[in-house]
Amino acid sequence: MTLPAQKILIIGGGFTGMSAAILLKQQGADVELVEIDKNWRTDGAGITVSGPSLRAIEKIGILPQFKEKGAITSGVKMFNTEGTLIKQIQTPAVPDSSIVGGGGIMRPVLARILGEATKEAGIDVHLGVTFTRIEEVGDQVNVEFSDGRFGSYDLVLGTDGVFSKVRQEVFPDAPRPQYTGQGVWRAVIPRGDVDCAMQYLGPKGKVGFTPVSDTEMYLYYTEARPTMDKFFEEHELVPHLSSLLEPFTAPEVVKIRENLGSSSQIIYRPLEGMLMPRPWYKGRVLLMGDCVHATTPHLASGAGMGHEDAVVLAEEFRNGGHILDVLERFQNRRWERCRMIVTNSMRLGEIEKTGGPKEEHTQIMGISMAALLAPI
Structure with missing residues (x-):
């Protein structure tokens, strides 16, 4: 089968980049992935993964490993501060x-x-490397790298996250991530007998618990903070x-x-988000993931x-x-779903930090989760 693009470069070795590399390699593409972190690390505590996100994980082919190392539960219980359902x-x-x-x-898990699936797929991975120049010439994208190499590709995918260097290079006028006025606290604690995800809605914040293994769960709390504090002492x-x-x-609690x-x-992290208007591609360079639709974690759908x-x-x-037709179809299929996630997540954050109506919060949660069940 003749592919729309045979030789593909992926810049950014996070969840989006690795997932794309695995699936495109399965179709017979020649895939190269560069990641700026030489240790290929992923920081963070636990991550909540919705059913629709697990559907994508199943299509990528790593659901058995997820089941072995993580946790799958049913239902979400929402309580007030006193514990009333x-x-x-x-x-x-x-x-x-x-x-x-x-x-x-656990996010690192x-x-x-x-990462193991990426290696097993035979993808050409270069760590501690990023690009220094991207230039489209005819039907090729020429790329120079920080290690002195040069490559010519049919397609380049920018998957280097919310502070994307690829976005800055290719779309210099694109919107930048904005601080939302909230930060998220995360911790890892014993799971005990918790059998499903739970959330407790407070006056200006929300605490939740998600099982992440047979023995652990992770706690998260969204805190309203007017300034973007990035670090706390141990x-x-x-x-x-x-x-x-x-x-x-x-x-x-x-x-x-x-x-x-x-x-x-x-750990603590300030929450930022952004939604880049279409187009998400310029010539044969396409942006994906947090590069174009970075969302807060309120709907457990960022990754x-x-x-x-x-x-x-x-x-x-x-x-x-x-x-180019493939890239146009891709962005048009993704636009409304990603817009809904970013917009609704932002609204949930506003309700939490201002002490807004709890009824609206639960309604948005229910509507959004139902919408996510629709086909990708």
Whole structure:
């Protein structure tokens, strides 16, 4: 079969880049991936993975590894600060998949799974490398690299994240990520007998728990912060997160708060987001994932949208045609779904940080989760 593009360069070895590399290699493309971090690390604690995101993970071919290392549960329970159940959101079977429910996994564990699959696929990976120049000449994209190499490609994919260097180079006037006024705290704690994802809605924040293995779950708290503080000292982490959880009198939250400590792997990150208007490609350079639709974690779909991008691009490759037609079809299939996720996630954040109506919050959660069940 003649592919729309045979020789493909992927810049950025995160979830989106690795997923695209695996799926395009499966179709017979010659795929090269460069990643600026020589150690190919992924920072972070746990990650909540929705059922629709698991559908994409299944299409990529790593669902068995996810089940072995992570956790899959059913349903989301939403409570008020005292622990009274507000709503129980069902997580039904996901169409076009074997998935029932949602899941969670440690972010570095998922990165290792994808990294091993990338290597096993025979993809040409260069670590500690990025590009220094991108130039389209005719039907080729010429790229110079920081290690002195030069390559010519049929297609270049920019998957280097929310602060994308590829985006800055190819789309210098594109919008930049904006701080949302919230930060997220994450910690890893014993799972106990928790059997599903849970959220507790507070006056100006939300604390949630997602199982990430048979024995662990991860805690997350979205905090309203008017300034974009990026770092906290080690000795500040436990006292600050503990103070944030103090308004929650639900017995489950009180118990977890009392047991926070140095082993809880607490981290903090300011939340930023952006949605780049179409086009997402210029000539034979396409942006994917957080480069064009970076979202906050309120709908547990940030990484999942990147996985889906890879699945859709692979499907459009299979459908064939000129490469520019493939890229146009790809962005048009992805636009509305990604716009909905970014917009609704931002609105959920606004409700949380301003103490807005809890009814609207639960309604947006339910509507969004239902919409995500639709075909990719």
